[in-house]
Amino acid sequence: MLGGVRLSDAFIARSLDEIMFWSRIMKEHSLFLKLGFNCDDTELIQEADQFYQVFEAIGNKAQSFSLQTDPQQIKQFNSEVHQAASMIWAYKRKILNLLLTCKITGNNFPLLVDHTSREAAYFANRLTELNNGQLQPLPAAIIQENVFFLRIMADHAKFIGHLLDPSERKLVDQAREFSHDFDQLLYQAVDLESMRPQSETVPILDQFLDENRVSVKSLRDFKKTARDLIEACRIKSIIHPLLADHVFREADRFLHIIDAFEAQLTGNGNRNIVLDDH
Template sequence: MSNEFVIRSLDEVRFWSRIMKEHSLFLKLGFRCEDTHLIHEADQFYHIFEQIEGRSHAFTELTDPEQIRRFNSEVHAAVSHIWVFKRKVLGLIIQCKLPGGNNFPLLVDHVSREANYFRNRLEELNTGRLEPLPDAIIDENVFFLRIMADHAKFIGHLLDPSERKLVEQARNFSQDFDQLLFQAIDLSGMRPQSQTEPLLDQFLDQNRVSVVSLRDFKKTARDLIEACRIKSIIHPLLADHVFREAERFLFIIDMFERCLTRNQVRE
């Protein structure tokens, strides 16, 4: 256990606990008024992750790593529970047991994938079993490219149909990220032969260009929604939520590019 372990753990928990908290709110807003039990469960998860987020900011990089390891385990348990809740909700929707609700099945699957990602990150941190850099680059990009493609689809469906230009832009982003995702899956299937630094470097550069464009589109949409300048049923917090996740993806791409550069310098 080290200072680096503490810093990375706190970064992950602070970012993703806020995301889990907001997922709880979004799911709650999508339930029907008669779904009182599900609304109550979502409220409980909101408060659980609000507390986790608050506690994470009470720690510093000088906190005892063993204390952070215990905290990570506690958070892991909470994330496992919200993952079960999300999969339960998905099952109810797909089985047509919540007719008239406003939670898309893909959205519920999407937020459950993010919970599973968070859970896995906590396990990796606590056990020290991090993926080799080439595997991490491909796997993280496969995960986040799918997340970005989903976001574009959600934005396109939640904008008012009369916002034709923005809807078209969202659909174009959806198609772009679907293609990037398929390319990433192809690269993954060619492992380990595909894990050369030139290929991985080009892979990151190409993805970065598209993520920057999508991030900027999300920022514009967020600002327009907050100013009530476009017609949609997108909650302002949801608009900011998807913007922050694009920023997170860019942060990860930057981290990978720095690691590749260091490897090239050593050689």
Template sequence: MSISSFVTQSLEEIRFWSRIMKEHAFFLTLGFTADDTELIQEAKEYIVIFERIEEQIADYNEKTDPEVIRRLNIQVYQAAASIWAYKRKVLGLILHCKIGGNNFPLLVDHISREAAYFANRLKDLNEGKLQPLADAIVKENVFFLKIMADHSKFIGHLLDPSERKLVDQAEEFSHDFDQLLYQAIDLDSMRPQSETNPLLGQFLDQNRVSVVSLRDFKKTARDLIEECRIKSIIHPLLADHVFREADHFLTIIDAFDAHLTANETL
């Protein structure tokens, strides 16, 4: 990895995922009961931590000293690892029926997986670890296909039951992404060694079609929620949050596709 690529990728990951982590903490506060004062306070502290990180990197760019970025990655890694531990603690309390509220166990597990992904990404960047392209494509898609499947399930459960058409659409997306996930796991076990393996391009193309459809569905839902035109208990920020994650996944798919195309022309 070149120095400029290291700086650019680090800042891109931190800008995107720090906002996601901050919003996760906010969403958890909405799902706790009024009695969960300590957990709510902890979540609010994480909101402050990630807001400060966002402020800290506002003036950073691709020309920032790489050593500054390495230290930043360590700092943010520690924040991401800490919020991961907090989320797993919350999940344990829910699963052992120690707390109630409206935070689905799958949702808490979901956001803890994203925190782990973020922390590991920063660690890999600092260590200069680059997976072979074929392995990276499959691994990233397995992770994000599961995220998209989870989103579809959350949307279906948070829409009002009277929104039958939208609930049915969310369930269809959930099934579609479950199938794509199983397909990705099968492909992972086959471990294509060649970066020009035609299965990889087909795999990305198929995933792209489904992610575009889901992203557009999320965008429509977000706009309708903001305009108070559908019935749900989905916070407008949550609707925008899941839309941005789908859009981020598309960016990753396009980047992988560009790498495959470049390798084919060599």
């Protein structure tokens, strides 16, 4: 039992939650990368289309499972999805190499491609952890997870600042401020990581999560406002409406993870087995 929940139920719920969330993210990455290629990058475009279909199928298959599914079947599914996540990671690193060696051009920032590859690696690693029985966040994982997501949030702020029309001066300035804020939070998290294991105390981790939560909530709300304005065609940008929603969902996900870590620290760690409603 895990906080009143059977281990098998927790394993299934968390596995399906990770797959439902991240398979959608991977599917959308495929679309965004495709849109950023030049029209003559036909092979890369075809590969992007294939990955879109792969992760769409994975998301659909995940919806066919329930808590009554045999845990061994879920473990096998995790392994299959891990392979797909590893393959899209390799595809993204190939694109990054082509960009950095000037063999292709287009509208995909190298940092954006690296960013998406880090998320693919995170997804694959999370599936490995689940199959190895790691359901509870360890103190080290709390710090490492925040390092990962704080960098993701800092990247998002930079991308938003670059993709807004320069005439949207106030929004561009806000994005730059968020970029600076999350760079500072990231540096603090890296410092905390280097102080491990001595930094893995409940008071320090609790303060760490509280400080991050305040900034993530502000960024999440900014992304929601930007998404709504983009969808209503009220601001000028080259941000795809789906991309605006994509980065909003990732910030919202991070908030759920912070809350889950906080609950774990305070002894209420399993009140939310599934982190997101997607």
